[in-house]
Amino acid sequence: MSPHLLEVEDLAVHYRVRRSVVRAVESASFTVAEGETVAIVGESGSGKSTTAYALLGLLPRSAGVTRGRIGFGGRDLAGLPERRWRELRGREIALIPQDPGTSLNPVQRIGAQVAEALRLSGEADRRAARARTLELLADAGLPDPGVQARQYPSQLSGGMRQRVLIAIAIAARPRLIVADEPTSALDVTVQRRILDHVGGLVRDSGTGLLLITHDLGVAAERADRVLVMRAGTIVEQGTPDEVLSDPRDPYTRALIDAAPSLAQAPRRRRLELTAIPGGAPGDPFAPTPGPAAKAEANGQANGEPVVRVEGLTKEFRLPRSSGRPGTLRAVDGVGFAIPRGRTYGLVGESGSGKSTTARLILRLADPTGGRVYLGGEDITGTRGSAQRLLRRRMQIVHQNPFASLDPRRSVEQLVTDPLASFGLGSRAQRRRRAAELVDLVALPASVLARRPAELSGGQRQRVAIARALVLNPELVVCDEPVSALDVSVQAQILDLLAALQAELGVSYLFISHDLAVVRHIADEVGVLHRGRLVESGPTERIFAGARHAYTRELLDAIPGRR
Amino acid sequence: MARFLVGRVLQGVFVLWAAYTLSFAVLYALPSDPAAIAAGTTNSVTPEQLAEVRHAMGLDRPLAEQYLDKLGGALHGDLGRSVQSGERVTSLIGGALPPTLAVAGAGLVLAVLLGTGLAVLSTVTGARWLRQALLSLPPLGVAIPSFVVGLLLLQWFSFTWNLFPAIGEGGWRGLVLPAATIAVQPAALIGQVLAKSMSDELGKDYVDVARAKGAGPFRVTVRHVLRNAALPTLTLAGLLVGGLLTGAIVVEVVFSRNGLGQITQGAVSAEDLPVVQGVVLLGALVFVTVNLAVDLLYQVLDPRLAVGRRSAGRGPAGRFALFTFAGRG
Numbered sequence: 001m002s003p004h005l006l007e008v009e010d011l012a013v014h015y016r017v018r019r020s021v022v023r024a025v026e027s028a029s030f031t032v033a034e035g036e037t038v039a040i041v042g043e044s045g046s047g048k049s050t051t052a053y054a055l056l057g058l059l060p061r062s063a064g065v066t067r068g069r070i071g072f073g074g075r076d077l078a079g080l081p082e083r084r085w086r087e088l089r090g091r092e093i094a095l096i097p098q099d100p101g102t103s104l105n106p107v108q109r110i111g112a113q114v115a116e117a118l119r120l121s122g123e124a125d126r127r128a129a130r131a132r133t134l135e136l137l138a139d140a141g142l143p144d145p146g147v148q149a150r151q152y153p154s155q156l157s158g159g160m161r162q163r164v165l166i167a168i169a170i171a172a173r174p175r176l177i178v179a180d181e182p183t184s185a186l187d188v189t190v191q192r193r194i195l196d197h198v199g200g201l202v203r204d205s206g207t208g209l210l211l212i213t214h215d216l217g218v219a220a221e222r223a224d225r226v227l228v229m230r231a232g233t234i235v236e237q238g239t240p241d242e243v244l245s246d247p248r249d250p251y252t253r254a255l256i257d258a259a260p261s262l263a264q265a266p267r268r269r270r271l272e273l274t275a276i277p278g279g280a281p282g283d284p285f286a287p288t289p290g291p292a293a294k295a296e297a298n299g300q301a302n303g304e305p306v307v308r309v310e311g312l313t314k315e316f317r318l319p320r321s322s323g324r325p326g327t328l329r330a331v332d333g334v335g336f337a338i339p340r341g342r343t344y345g346l347v348g349e350s351g352s353g354k355s356t357t358a359r360l361i362l363r364l365a366d367p368t369g370g371r372v373y374l375g376g377e378d379i380t381g382t383r384g385s386a387q388r389l390l391r392r393r394m395q396i397v398h399q400n401p402f403a404s405l406d407p408r409r410s411v412e413q414l415v416t417d418p419l420a421s422f423g424l425g426s427r428a429q430r431r432r433r434a435a436e437l438v439d440l441v442a443l444p445a446s447v448l449a450r451r452p453a454e455l456s457g458g459q460r461q462r463v464a465i466a467r468a469l470v471l472n473p474e475l476v477v478c479d480e481p482v483s484a485l486d487v488s489v490q491a492q493i494l495d496l497l498a499a500l501q502a503e504l505g506v507s508y509l510f511i512s513h514d515l516a517v518v519r520h521i522a523d524e525v526g527v528l529h530r531g532r533l534v535e536s537g538p539t540e541r542i543f544a545g546a547r548h549a550y551t552r553e554l555l556d557a558i559p560g561r562r
Numbered sequence: 563m564a565r566f567l568v569g570r571v572l573q574g575v576f577v578l579w580a581a582y583t584l585s586f587a588v589l590y591a592l593p594s595d596p597a598a599i600a601a602g603t604t605n606s607v608t609p610e611q612l613a614e615v616r617h618a619m620g621l622d623r624p625l626a627e628q629y630l631d632k633l634g635g636a637l638h639g640d641l642g643r644s645v646q647s648g649e650r651v652t653s654l655i656g657g658a659l660p661p662t663l664a665v666a667g668a669g670l671v672l673a674v675l676l677g678t679g680l681a682v683l684s685t686v687t688g689a690r691w692l693r694q695a696l697l698s699l700p701p702l703g704v705a706i707p708s709f710v711v712g713l714l715l716l717q718w719f720s721f722t723w724n725l726f727p728a729i730g731e732g733g734w735r736g737l738v739l740p741a742a743t744i745a746v747q748p749a750a751l752i753g754q755v756l757a758k759s760m761s762d763e764l765g766k767d768y769v770d771v772a773r774a775k776g777a778g779p780f781r782v783t784v785r786h787v788l789r790n791a792a793l794p795t796l797t798l799a800g801l802l803v804g805g806l807l808t809g810a811i812v813v814e815v816v817f818s819r820n821g822l823g824q825i826t827q828g829a830v831s832a833e834d835l836p837v838v839q840g841v842v843l844l845g846a847l848v849f850v851t852v853n854l855a856v857d858l859l860y861q862v863l864d865p866r867l868a869v870g871r872r873s874a875g876r877g878p879a880g881r882f883a884l885f886t887f888a889g890r891g
Contacts, residue, residue, distance in 0.1 A: 058770055086776050095774035103767040107789045107864055116785075120776040152865040168775060 004031040005208045006055070006176055007071035011078075012232075013050050015063045024050040024063070026232035032176065035206040037199070039223035040234075041216050041255065043486040044457075047232040048212045049098075052180045055210070056095055057085035073175070091121045094174040096198070098181040100161035104153040110137070111149030114167050121172030132171075140167035141197050158350070159190035163197070170201060176208045184214065187349040187513055188557040195222055214487060216259045217559035220244055228252045258488040282392030284433055284472045285425040304376040305337040306474050306507040307361060312370035314356050330356045332531035333370070336524075338475065341501060343508040345522025345539065347515055347554065353531040354511045358477045361509065362394050363387055375474065392422060395468035399480035401460035405452040411438065412448040415466045422471070437466040440503075441496060458489035462496065469500065477509045482517060494520050516558050519543060527551045570857055574850035581846035582636060582839075586629055589835045597621055641843070642836035646828070651840040654825060659844075662822040666810040668741035669748070670803060676745065677752025677795075678788075685760045686783045697757060703750025708809060712743040712816055729818045740817045744809035748802040755798050759791035766790075792863055800856035804849050 013025040025047040032038045042048040053059050055070060057080060070077040073092065080088075089095075097103040104113060114136055115129040124132045137145035140163040153161055162182065169177055179198065183191035199222060202209045213219050219226045220240035228236040228249065235249040247253045314331040331353040338344040348354045359365040361372055363382060371380045379390060395418070398404035405414055415437055416430040425433065435445055441462040452460055461481060468476050478497065482490040498521060501508060512518050518525055519539055526536040527550065534548040546552045597616040598607075616622050620631065635642065641651040684696035719739060720728040726738045763769065764787060772786050814823030822841065829837035861867050 053770075056774055058773055086778055088776075089774050090776035095771065097767055097771055097774075099767055103771045105768045105772070105786050105790070106866060108786070116772075116777070117775040120781075154866045165771065168771065171775075 003033065005034050005036075005072070006032040006210070007069070008051075008055075009069040009071065011051065011054065011068035011070065012066045013047070013054050013059065013063055014066045015060075017062065023232055025054065028068075028229070028232070028234050030227055030234060030237065032208040032210055034175070034208055035203065036225070037202060037209040037211060037223045038225050038227065039211040039213055039219035040227045040229050041213055041219045042229035043214060043255075043488060045231075046229045048214075048229050049180055051229070052095075052178045052210065052212045055176075055178055056089060056093055057082070058089075058095070090117055090174065091172045092174055093176045093178065094169040094172070096162075096165055096169045096177060096179040096182045099185045100158050100165055101185060103165055104161055106153055108152070109149065110151055110153065110156070110164050114149070114164065114171060117168045117171035123172050133167075136167040136171055137164070139170065139201070140164065141193075142167075158186050159194060162186060162190075162194055166194075166198060166201070170205075170207075173205065174207065176210065177202065178210045178212070180212045181214065182211070183218070188515070189349065189553055191218075192557045192559075215559060216244075216255050216487075221559050228255065254488060258491040281472050281474050282389075283422075283424055284419075284470065285429055305339045306375060307509070308337040308373040308376075309357075309361060310335045310371045310373075312357065312360055312372065313368045314353075314360055314365065315368045329531050331360065331367075334526075334528070334531070334533045335370075336526050336533065336536055338507050338509060339523075340474075340507055341505040342523045343501065343510050343521050345510045345512065345518035345525040346528060347512060347518050347525060348528035349513055351530075352528040354513075354528055355479055357528070358396070358479055358509060358511055361475075362396060362477060363390055391418075392471050393473050394475045394477065395471065395473040396477045396479060397461070397464050397468050397481045400484045401452075401457055401464050402484070404464055405460055407452050410449055410451055411455075411463050414452070414463060415448075415470055418467065418471050424471075433470060434466075437470055438463075440469070440500065441466045456489075457485050458492060461485060461489075461493055465493075465496065465500070469504065469506065472504075473506065475507045475509065477511070479511045480513065481510075483512065483514065490517065491520075497521060514558075515543075515554050527554065570854055574854060577850050578843065578846050581843060582633065583629075585839045585842040586632065589839055590625070590628075592833075592835075636843075641840045644829070644837050645834045646832050646837075651836045654837060655822065655840050655844060658820070658822045658825045661820055662807070662810050662814065664737060665740050665744070665814065665819070665821070666803075666806045668737050669744040669806045669810065670799075672741055672745035673748035673752055673802065673806070674799060676749035677756060680749070680753035681756035681760055681791075682783060682788065684757050685764065685787070686779050688779070697754075700750040700754035700757075703746050703753075706746070708743055708747060708813070709816070711746045712739070712813060715739050715742055736817075736819070740810070740813045740819065743813050743816075744806055748799075748806060751798060751802065752795055756791060756795045759794050760787050763787045763791045789863060793860065796856055796859055796863065800852050803852045804845065807845065807848055 008031070009029050011025055011028045012023070015022040015024055028047070028051055030038065030040075040048045040051065050059070050063070054065055055072075055077075057077065059065075065078045068078060072088075077085075077088070104110070111130075111133050114133045115124075118124040118129045118132055118136075119126070123129075133149055134145040137148055142148045142160060142163050148156065148160065148164070153164075156164065165182075169179075177198075182198065183194050186194065195218065198209070201207075211219065211223060216226075220243070223240060225237060226240050226243045227234050228243065228251065230249075230251045236243060236247060236252045243252060244256060247256060312331055312334040313329065315327040315329050317327055334353070334357055336344060346354050346357065356365065360367045363372070363379060367380065371378055373379065374390065374393060379387075382390060409417075412431065412434045415434040419425055419430045419433065424430075434448060438445060438448055443459060443462050443466075447455065447459065447463070452463070455463065461484075465476075465481075481497070482493050485493060494517065497508065497510075500506065508521070510518060510522055515525075522539050524537060525539045525542045526533050527542070527548065528534070529548075529550045535542060535546065535551045542551060543555070546555055597612055597619055613622070620628060623631075632642065639652060643650055644654055647654070680696055680699060684693045687693055687696075716728050716739065719725045727736050728739075760783070764782075769782055769786060772782050777785070810821070811823040811826055814821045815827055822844075825837065826841050828834070829841070
């Protein structure tokens, strides 16, 4: 009898993509003992998810295990036929998937989906499955199993859906659970509760847990042992203390440095503003400041902040139904100011009203109440062409660079698009401006002719930043600009944003659910909770002594802060 | 839900009114004289007699007055009388409708069964060659014109093998060939769209979860993927019903069956305007009804659509529904 539940030896998984071979996993060896939690840490493309899916025999058709051994319970799973796999999945090895939003069948009731796991594993017959389903949902921490069993996935929050997926995973009492980034799609506070819960379940039952994550902080806090994976190979393994305090591989070192939650003190930068190069705000080609710039120069003289909002409120009308209020207040009396050349960080969980606030400031939505001032000028009621001209002074960088860039346009077209839509500059001038900006965001000039699909996530986000800056705006709203990126890329983008601010004097409204990220970039932080600004002030003061209970909860939820 | 239904029904009423008005405008603007047709084509009709007929039919009144008068009649279920036979248009069409509906309905059922079967089989099968073969059928089915299909079916099934009658009614056996003829193209379209959305659905995360529970390919396809993939196909099927009705009318003439086809053909060639207008209105009515049915089926198939309307604002679940509603949190 082997002492280990799972013994992976020299595993290699290759994808066949159009006659070429992608070596996703190249020699991975590790073990998981009963009741042990092992974390695999790595960036996207490191092969960690491929490893996870190989352990479940759920690799896509184009992929295959080309070498090595997956020893589980005394037999080798590599090369097992599909029929044998089906007997193992669920009963012996279970999966907690990455994205609770898409991992449940949207048209099937929760109860049916949990019961299916019980029925397929032969755990319970139809009659017993009903009662057992409710038990499992309660075990997974759902507040009201009887109600949730009759609901559809879209009626549950992300955290509740992840609990349902946990209930499915533990349904047949498997000996090994593979959790593929189980919480990266969730809010930090929810993330912590879910991970605590899974940890408890695993400890109680003696199940082995293989936790796949990109966050070294999460791994160090939860796992008995940490494996660091890079380019398909495990470059380092050991206890969390060994890996964190004495990393032997330079890549591990880089990961530790890049992880926002692990950095001891934030990198600070404090540079005086310099003049905006090349033209006026809103028009990079203007030889002399236009009327808009003049008005704004006055504002600057008075020390007027770039953006000031007062009592901002936004209500959404709810579908009418009996006994409930007809509106939901997404933003409730929010007020703050962003000084010129500074960054204001807006933090909150999904649903807290962060993005709605940004949309109100950008005048993409009309507020129900309150005022928005841009450079001292009230822009709350602007309409038509005046509103369109505001776009030259305020720009946005979206969360997902894979969705925010038109895939059919070249980078040059993407970057010069704002200029073209305002008819600014000649063709040659625009081309020069695009080259300038691509250089500014530290991309090689060769990307100008390429399309977004040929770029990596970090490169795409740089293009999106270049596009936002092309008009010389006074304010750039960064809506979760790094949450879709790998940690090491996150750090690069944050550094780039800071450097650009130092050089151009642009102001940022930086929106994030992650306090650790905000700490690196923001001068001031505002914490939004259910549409209300519960705390606002200089970043360091918030981190040193948060007054509001909710802020403290957010701070505690940052992994690695024990 | 009730409000949604009322809105949809009002929309349908508007479509019917528009169809009536448009057909009135087009048909009565034609450079022909309904009175002359009614009086007969012989030259023995004197101008006085023609004027009398015209007066009796109300054709000498202003166009607006005629329109309002006829619209009022239509609202009471009176579409006028056939110029040829003098029979009421409603009873004429009502009598011819059942056999046509039988052909169109059988065609629809056949198309949905064939198309779904093809899509499911091509998704479940592990054999690559079978999938390829099945998926090459839809383009073929769309490419062959339905009259060719009809001729081939007749040639094989009635003349060579003598399985089904070539012409006439003959109970369900007479229904098979006309229904098969009009079902081929819709079946091909349904099969193609459904197979495509099923292969898209197969790439989704919930399929991995279902497989991780230990579900096999058939269960994954039928229990999980099919219902999710059915939505685009449902929209398509709704649109195809109109085509099936037209197809039934044409195929009836080919197979010499009694039904709407014979009546429409006769009415068009004789410029029997009230009957033609009745057929146009029937088409619009079918279209409106089918669309309403599709909308309701959507609610049944996809709980998310019903949820957003029913329980928004109740606790976290309601909040989520609202956010999908408002676009962003």
